[in-house]
Amino acid sequence: MGVYAGKILRVNLTTGAVATEPLPAEKAKLFLGGRGLAGRMLAEEIPAGIDPLGPENKIFFATGPLTGSAAPTGGRYMVVTKSPLNNVIASSNSGGFWGAELKFAGYDMVVVEGKAKEPVYIYVKDDTVEIRPAARFWGMQTNETVDALLAEVGDNRARVLNIGPAGEKLSLIAAVMNDRWRAAGRSGVGAVMGSKNLKAIVVRGSGKVEAANPEKYKEVTGAALKKIRENGVTGEGLPAYGTAILVNIINENGIYPTRNFQEGVFAGAEATSGETLAEKYLKKKDPCFRCPIACGRYCEVDGEEGGGPEYETIWAFGADCGVSDLPSIIKANNVCNEMGLDTISAGATIAAAMELYQRGLIKPEELDGPELVWGSGEAIIEWTRKMGRAEGFGARLALGSARLCELYGAPELSMTVKKLELPAYDPRGVMGHGLQYATANRGGCHVRGYLISPEILGSPQALDRFALEGKAEWAKIFQDLTSVIDSLGVCLFTSFPLGAQDYADLYNAATGESLTAEELLACGERIFNNERLFNLQEGYSAADDTLPRRLLAEPMPEGPTKGHVHLLDKLLPEYYRLRGWDADGVPTAEKKQALGL
Amino acid sequence: MKITVKLFATLRTGRFKAESREYAPGTTVAGVARELNIPREELALILINGRSAEPDSELSDGDTLSLFPPVGGG
Numbered sequence: 001m002g003v004y005a006g007k008i009l010r011v012n013l014t015t016g017a018v019a020t021e022p023l024p025a026e027k028a029k030l031f032l033g034g035r036g037l038a039g040r041m042l043a044e045e046i047p048a049g050i051d052p053l054g055p056e057n058k059i060f061f062a063t064g065p066l067t068g069s070a071a072p073t074g075g076r077y078m079v080v081t082k083s084p085l086n087n088v089i090a091s092s093n094s095g096g097f098w099g100a101e102l103k104f105a106g107y108d109m110v111v112v113e114g115k116a117k118e119p120v121y122i123y124v125k126d127d128t129v130e131i132r133p134a135a136r137f138w139g140m141q142t143n144e145t146v147d148a149l150l151a152e153v154g155d156n157r158a159r160v161l162n163i164g165p166a167g168e169k170l171s172l173i174a175a176v177m178n179d180r181w182r183a184a185g186r187s188g189v190g191a192v193m194g195s196k197n198l199k200a201i202v203v204r205g206s207g208k209v210e211a212a213n214p215e216k217y218k219e220v221t222g223a224a225l226k227k228i229r230e231n232g233v234t235g236e237g238l239p240a241y242g243t244a245i246l247v248n249i250i251n252e253n254g255i256y257p258t259r260n261f262q263e264g265v266f267a268g269a270e271a272t273s274g275e276t277l278a279e280k281y282l283k284k285k286d287p288c289f290r291c292p293i294a295c296g297r298y299c300e301v302d303g304e305e306g307g308g309p310e311y312e313t314i315w316a317f318g319a320d321c322g323v324s325d326l327p328s329i330i331k332a333n334n335v336c337n338e339m340g341l342d343t344i345s346a347g348a349t350i351a352a353a354m355e356l357y358q359r360g361l362i363k364p365e366e367l368d369g370p371e372l373v374w375g376s377g378e379a380i381i382e383w384t385r386k387m388g389r390a391e392g393f394g395a396r397l398a399l400g401s402a403r404l405c406e407l408y409g410a411p412e413l414s415m416t417v418k419k420l421e422l423p424a425y426d427p428r429g430v431m432g433h434g435l436q437y438a439t440a441n442r443g444g445c446h447v448r449g450y451l452i453s454p455e456i457l458g459s460p461q462a463l464d465r466f467a468l469e470g471k472a473e474w475a476k477i478f479q480d481l482t483s484v485i486d487s488l489g490v491c492l493f494t495s496f497p498l499g500a501q502d503y504a505d506l507y508n509a510a511t512g513e514s515l516t517a518e519e520l521l522a523c524g525e526r527i528f529n530n531e532r533l534f535n536l537q538e539g540y541s542a543a544d545d546t547l548p549r550r551l552l553a554e555p556m557p558e559g560p561t562k563g564h565v566h567l568l569d570k571l572l573p574e575y576y577r578l579r580g581w582d583a584d585g586v587p588t589a590e591k592k593q594a595l596g597l
Numbered sequence: 598m599k600i601t602v603k604l605f606a607t608l609r610t611g612r613f614k615a616e617s618r619e620y621a622p623g624t625t626v627a628g629v630a631r632e633l634n635i636p637r638e639e640l641a642l643i644l645i646n647g648r649s650a651e652p653d654s655e656l657s658d659g660d661t662l663s664l665f666p667p668v669g670g671g
C-alpha cells in the first residue's frame with residue numbers, strides 16, 4: 001500500500017462509537033484517495049434525498065496517497081459531504097498541515113456520522129481517539145478556538161481543524177478552517193460540521209509516510225521539485241506575489257468581474273493588486289506543508305495580522321463590491337477566517353446585496369448596519385462580521401447569494417451556478433473557462449478545470465480565449481486531470497509545471513502500482529463521473545449546466561471583452577458527446593460500464 | 598507614435614509601472630522590450646489593448662501595451 005495509512009477512522013456522534021476499518025484497497029485503486037475515494041464512499045453510503053444538515057449526512061475528511069509524503073506540496077486534504085448550499089456532492093480542498101498530521105496519526109481519512117447532543121470535538125493522537133465536550137469553545141472565533149484547544153490538549157504541535165461561528169449558525173457558505181487560516185472553503189461544508197455539533201478535530205501523529213519504492217520516490221519527487229523551481233509561475237511569480245499576481249492580468253483582459261459582474265474592468269485593480277500587496281502589507285510568506293512554492297501570504301494592516309488574502313478574496317471583497325481600499329479587503333478576509341466563512345461566497349453575496357440595494361430592492365430601513373453602497377470598505381467588513389454571527393440582516397446574507405436574490409424576487413442577479421457563487425473571471429471573455437463553470441460538479445467553481453491557464457496565461461500552450469474550437473476537449477481533460485490531482489493530495493498549482501506523466505510517476509513510486517498516464521486520467525474521469533451521477537440522483541439535470549442570464553445574454557459593456565457574451569449552447573453538446581453522456585447530460589450505460597460505475 | 602506601456606510584477610523592478618512613450622512607426626513589441634532591456638525569457642505574456650499579441654506584433658499609435666513575466670494562480 002506504500003504511502004496509504006491503510007486505515008479509516010469512523011466516528012458516530014449519535015452513538016459515540018469510534019471504530020477503525022481497513023482502507024478499501026480495491027476501491028482505492030479505482031478512485032485513488034481524497035476527493036475520489038471519499039466521493040465514491042459518500043455516494044455509496046448515503047441515500048439520495050437526505051437533508052444535508054440532518055444526522056443522516058456524513059462528512060469525510062480525506063487525505064490522498066501523497067498527503068504527508070515527500071512529494072512537493074503533499075499536504076492537501078479534502079472535505080467531502082453532501083452540500084447544504086446546493087445538495088450536490090461537495091469536495092472542498094485545503095492545505096496547511098492538518099491533512100499530513102492525520103496521515104502521521106495513521107489514518108487516510110476520518111468519517112463523521114450522526115449528530116452529537118451537545119457540542120463536541122474529536123481528539124486524535126495516534127491510536128487514541130476521544131469525543132470530548134466542546135461547549136466552552138462554542139461561539140469562539142477561529143484563533144481563539146485554536147488557542148483554547150491547544151491549551152486543553154497541552155500540545156502546541158497538535159493540528160486543529162475547526163469551524164467558527166458561521167458553521168455553528170449553519171450558514172450555507174460556512175467553511176471548515178484548519179491551521180488558523182487555511183480553508184476548505186466552498187459549498188457550505190462548515191455548516192455540516194455545525195449541524196453535527198462538531199466544533200473541531202484536533203490531531204497529533206507520530207508515524208511516517210513511506211513510499212512503496214523509496215529509491216524511485218526520491219528520484220521522482222526530486223525531479224518534480226526541480227520542475228517546480230524552474231517554472232516561471234511556481235518558481236517566481238507565485239512565491240513573490242502569491243495568487244494576487246492575477247489581479248492585474250485578469251483586469252487587463254477585461255474579464256475582472258466588477259460590481260457583481262456588471263462590468264469587466266475595475267479602476268481600483270492596481271491599488272488592490274498583488275504588486276501593491278507585496279509592496280505595502282506583506283509581512284511574510286506562509287507556505288503549506290512541504291511546499292516549495294509558498295504562495296500563501298501573511299499580511300499586516302493597522303497592527304492587525306493574519307493569513308491571506310488570496311486573489312479570489314481580493315476580488316470578491318474588492319472589484320466585485322467596487323472596493324479599492326486594500327486595507328479594508330485584508331480586514332474583511334481576516335473576519336472571514338475568524339468567522340469561518342468562505343471568502344468567495346461571502347464577498348460575492350455582499351456584491352449581490354449591493355446590486356439589490358442599487359436597484360432599490362433592499363430598502364435602507366431593512367439594514368441594521370452600514371449602507372450597502374458600492375465601494376464601501378466599512379460595509380464589507382461589518383456585513384461579513386454580521387453574516388458570520390447571523391445577526392440581523394446578516395442572517396439573510398449567511399444564506400448565500402442565490403437564496404438572498406430569490407428572497408427579493410430577483411434570482412437573475414445572483415451570479416451563481418448551481419447556487420455556488422462564481423469566482424473571479426468573467427466567462428464572457430473566456431469560453432472554455434465558462435464551459436467549465438457550467439459543468440463543474442460542485443457548481444460555479446474555477447479550480448475543477450482551470451482553463452484560465454491556457455486561455456489567459458499561455459500554459460501549457462496559449463489558446464484564443466474567444467475561440468470555441470477544441471474548448472470542450474480541453475475542459476474535459478483539465479477536469480479529469482484535476483480530479484486526479486485533488487485525489488492524490490497535492491496542490492493544483494503543481495499543474496503549472498507538471499503533467500499527467502509526472503503525476504503517474506509520483507503515484508506509481510509512492511504506491512507500487514504501475515499506471516500509465518492514460519490510466520491515471522481514466523481514474524480522473526471515473527471520479528468526475530461518480531460525482532455527476534451523485535448530482536443526477538439528487539435531481540440535477542442538463543438544465544442546471546448553465547450560467548447566469550447576464551453572462552449569456554448581456555454583452556460585456558466595455559473594455560477588451562466589450563460586446564461578448566458566453567456562447568455556452570455552442571459548447572455543451574460537444575462536451576456531452578466527448579464525455580460519453582447523452583443529450584440530457586446523463587452518462588450512457590456504455591460509459592458507466594467502461595468506467596466500472 | 599504614442600504608446601502606453603504598462604509593466605507588471607517583476608518587470609517593474611528598475612523600470613516603471615506605466616508610461617506614455619514615443620516610438621517610431623512600425624515598432625514591434627520585441628522592439629519595445631529591447632529598448633526596455635527586458636530579456637526574452639522574462640517576457641511571457643503580451644497584450645495589446647487587452648488582446649493577446651506576439652513579440653513580432655506591430656504597434657499602432659495610441660495602443661496600450663501590457664507586458665507580463667510568467668504569472669499564474671487560481
Ligand code: SF4
Pocket residue numbers: 073095096286287288289291292293294295296491492493
Ligand atoms: S502552492 Fe500555495 S496553496 Fe499550494 S501548497 Fe503551496 S502554499 Fe499551499
